[in-house]
Amino acid sequence: MCQNTTQSFSGFFFVRKAKGYYFLMSTVGNPANIFWHENPVGKAEREKLLNQQGCVVWITGLSGSGKSTLACSLGRELQSRGKLSYVLDGDNLRHGLNKNLGFSPESRTENIRRTGEVANLFADAGLICIASLISPYRKDRDACRALLPDKKFL
Ligand SMILES: Nc1ncnc2c1ncn2[C@@H]1O[C@H](COP(=O)(O)OS(=O)(=O)O)[C@@H](OP(=O)(O)O)[C@H]1O
C-alpha cells in the first residue's frame, strides 16, 4: 500500500494530503467513467513541426541475432538525415517499464503489449520509433501492428 494511504475498508481508502487533509478514494473501478481526452494539438501538427511522419519499425529475432545493433544503426542513420527517432530496446525496457516481467509466455506477451502501446504513443508524437525485442509470438506482434494505421507499422 502507498505510504500516504491508510487502511482500506469496504471498497474505500483514505489518502493523506498536505496540511492534514484526507481524500476518500474508491477501490472500485467503473470503465464508464473513463473518457478519452482529445488533445487540441493533433498528430498532423506535430508531424508538420518535425517535418516527418510518425511510425513504428519493429525488429524481431532471437537473442544475439543483431536486433540492437540494427536498431542503433538505423537510429544513427535517421539522426544524420535530420529525422527524430527513438529506440525501444527490450533489454533497456526490462530495467524500468517492464522490470516486473519475466520470460514466461504470459510475461513476454505483456512485455510486447506494453511496448506496443508505448511505440504507438511515440509514433503519435511524430517520432520514428524503432522497437527491438525478441517478440517471439506473431499474435503479439500483430496486436501491436493493429494499433497503428496501415503502413505505419513496419
Ligand atoms: N529466458 C531468458 N532468461 C534470461 N534472459 C533472457 C531470456 N530471454 C531473453 N533474455 C534477455 O532479455 C533481453 C530482452 O528480451 P525481450 O524483452 O526482447 O524478450 S521478449 O520480447 O519478451 O521475448 C534479451 O535481449 P537480447 O539478447 O538483446 O534479445 C536477453 O538478453
Ligand SMILES: Nc1ncnc2c1ncn2[C@@H]1O[C@H](COP(=O)(O)OP(=O)(O)O)[C@@H](O)[C@H]1O
Ligand atoms: N551483421 C552482423 N554481423 C556480425 N555480427 C553482428 C552483426 N550484427 C550484430 N552482430 C554482433 O552480434 C552480437 C549480438 O548483437 P546484438 O545486436 O546485441 O543482438 P540482439 O540485440 O539481437 O541480442 C554482438 O556482438 C554484435 O556485435
